[in-house]
Amino acid sequence: MITQNASEMAAAVAAGEITSEALTQAHLSRIAEVDEKVHAFLHVDAEGALAQARAVDAARAKGEKLSPLAGVPLALKDVMVQKGVPTTCGSKILEGWRPPYDATVVTKLKNAGVVILGKTNMDEFAMGSSTENSAYGPTHNPWDLTRIPGGSGGGSSASLAAFEAPLAIGTDTGGSIRQPAAVTGTVGVKPTYGGVSRYGLVAFSSSLDQAGPCARTVLDAALLHEIIGGHDTYDSTSIDAPVPAVVAAAKMRNVKGMRIGVVRELGGEGYQAGVLQRFNESVEVLRGLGAEIIEVSCPHFEYALPAYYLIAPSECSSNLARFDAMRFGLRVGDDRARSAEEVMNLTREAGFGPEVKRRIILGTYALSSGYYDAYYGSAQKVRTLIINDFNAAFAQVDVLISPTSPTTAFKIGEKADDPLAMYLNDIATIPVNLAGNCAMSIPCGLAPEDGLPVGLQIIAPAMADDRLYRVGGALEAAFNEAWGGPLMNMAPSLTGGVR
Amino acid sequence: MISRDDVAHLAQLARIELEASEIDHLAGQLEVILGAVARVQEVAGADVAPTSHPLPLKNVFRPDVIRPSLTPEEALSGAPASEEQRFRVPQILGEE
Amino acid sequence: MSEAMLDYDDVIAKYEPTLGLEVHVELNTNSKMFCGCATVFGAEPNTQVCPVCLGMPGSLPFVNERAIESTILIGLALNCEIATWCRFARKNYFYPDMPKNFQISQYDEPICFNGYLDVEVETDDGMRTFRVEIERVHMEEDTGKSLHMGGATGRIHGADYSLLDYNRAGIPLVEIVTKMVPGTEKYAPLVAKAYVAELRDILRSLGVSDVKMEQGSLRCDANVSLSPRGSGVLGTRSETKNVNSLRSVERAIRSEMQRHAARLDDGLKVVQETRHFHEDSGITTSGRSKETAEDYRYFPEPDLVPIAPDPAWVEELRATLPERPSVVRARLQKEWNIADKEMASMVNAGVLAVVMETVALGADSTKARSWWVGEIARQANERGVEVIDVGVTPSDVARIVELVAMGELTDKLARQVVDGVIAGEGRPDDVVATRGLKVVSDDGALLLAIATAIASDAAAAEKVRGGNLNAAGALIGLVMKATQGQADAAKVRELLLKELGQ
């Protein structure tokens, strides 16, 4: 039952073949069984989830019309606040904090009858590409427990790959939905900036952060996208327009005549051979499906990574200033003699991990007087150049494609104290965040050299999220046919390991 | 390029009581990172306009209407300390 | 730790002052700048707070349209240009009363800029107009309030801990910054005061703020520097924070000028710093030194989108601007036919607006003026509050003037009515009723009192009968005494003279 797709589970609940309570209980049991090894969850809200599930069952019994994912369990990245449920962002500084309000995404999920199982592990404040930066220990990749599940949303993607949840919410600032999806063989979508409300998403980098759906299939992601997307009067940067028709697009399974651009700068040197091999095969699959393949150049993408590592730390240095021991969260060193300032300093020293401190200090530097123009100011200009590159590319093609991540999942600890090497994981995903448009990662096979999942990234213009689903849905169908079933069937953990 | 003293000053601005070993470690790392990110200056010409918001939105306002507040209990629920319906914090050193 | 002060005349003989004023105004919007919390003054602590104004993780700001509108109105009233495109910026610094540890403000793109305000000051040569140029008018949010506990109660030094109430956090603030104001000479303190007073009148006429200095809805930071006469070199300035009455603005500037001059005379440097004004002693003391300038790391607020006021909207707002207070003054002075000096005294007492309102309610202008400038101003002064805050409203005064005109109150009784209103006994009619302050106009009662008076001072009565009308005063006094002052003296006189055949 837990290996089904979310849409199948929803249909079973709606048809009365299974209660949401039983479905939820099955997932809670799975979590109890495997999460000790995977560590996808930081908090499991069994009671809350079962209560929500029973409410859906009651509504169904009364004959109320259920939303398309009603009764289906979901794993929520711990960066999203849920009223009364611990929210830590993977940080010690928020240990024990129970927010007094719901994120807009959470409100929408609750209204849709989606059952929230608990909060998933992540790199502290979403800073990282491996989930090793969580203050609560790393998450393990269900495909190989010695490897990372990607990051920052490693917990969400791992929960899908371990069949602990059929749906998850992630957030993507530089690739935190797409890269974990790639290395766990799942689907992840970064919607257009402003397409999903950020209200209640604990900010890392406000102008880059975007919440989005994670699932095991393109259609499931689309169904979730439709629920969480749309305008919000609590987020000024939310787009006041209907959600693009993503579900219909996911069902089209037809890319005939679409112009698909291969970004010359996202590939080649620095990319693992097996990743490139699977990517190139995917290009041929698309050509075979009748798409027109065009090579395009985005010359400024090489400046995306440096720009990102100025903008994101700068914004985070300001966003994370509120964690000061005064109103919520951790307080260290309050001995009645120390001043508020000293207690702030000690709390932030004790409560933040090394990567967070590194980025706060870097961002403080980039914004300080005398350096602003050279660093933050220049990075904002690079942003303009990258937008221009995208505009030029989308004048020629409908979508762009690239590998999602240069490598498959690496070993836990392998890049732990080499920030620059770690930052390279996001080289293909970051340009999208800088420009604010949308992208998806779908599995495109296993790398021959290590047998680990490879992700393919599809990029579309702002507010054309439906194109991601059209291409993703068509490719997924073609792959499943070629593989004789979803990629997840090939996961070794399904027979040994986690399973 | 970036000295130990610079890092100590930044840490003070950012209100983090870094340990000496952390300052040393960070100074070295920041040097490397800044060297890498400084590349943005290569293309950031005077003719390029900066982008602060990824979308061209403007004039997003809400009407001047009261929305419900939290209850004081909710507001103070996460406070490390509270007293008299207020957040209790250590002594504030500053101006009078 | 009191510092040397130079005699004010000597200050002026040797130095030329340059002024700079920063005024913070709390707007009177229903909801806060970036969230929907109410803004009621004096509410129970932490009852007007939400995730946004508490800076809780995940919360986002959302701009209040009326705050933008009010700010543009202020800019227009101060002859400013209105930006066609501007942004909010984050001003980063840590302070426990600021929940996010950054303030959403505006940096290099204020919404209004390049304006001026003309203020009139009474000089040795009559009224003179000084032009105060406005550098910028921008929007930001207020901070919470702290209560310092233990130690010397309420003071930050020596406190054991502090208690924070964030009801005020996020209330819209408009900051109005002047350019450097040179050439005010010895009138610098008066120009500063007149500027703040004029600004307050304008803000009140716009209806955008309560402008109550004692409640902090209008706060002034006053900067001053001195340069040796004729040197042309701008001196180092000090900034005196939160000067919270008009009189204090004048006193603080004067005191700072005297302190600066004394230091310069002694060959000492003036330190660029924040000073705090003390109402009781009339001097300032040092706050935080600004020698190591704060690095606020401003950058565009990514959670808010740019503001690009539609020119048509700006023109619509411009069309709603009320008559400028200075124009109103000139018109009224003519209408009421009063001298410069009387006008100045009304402006100085800060009563012009209430006099106008009183007259608008039908009161005679001379009577209205004399009540506000006289009795009510005196009572306010005794209590150390602004005239408009003493508790008497224009409609109260209009009613009192009316009652006197109708002969229901004497001037003396009317003053008792004012006392009653100030004491919180209700509106004038309530006070008249509860205190029983009716003029005795019943002829029968008066005639009885007159007969008694004639009987008790027959000699005086005889003189009056003989044509010596001056002698009537003693008899009238007896009647007034007998009626406990509640009789109309003119009426008593009339009846008395008739009684004695005059």
Ligand SMILES: [Zn+2]
């Ligand atoms: Zn609020």
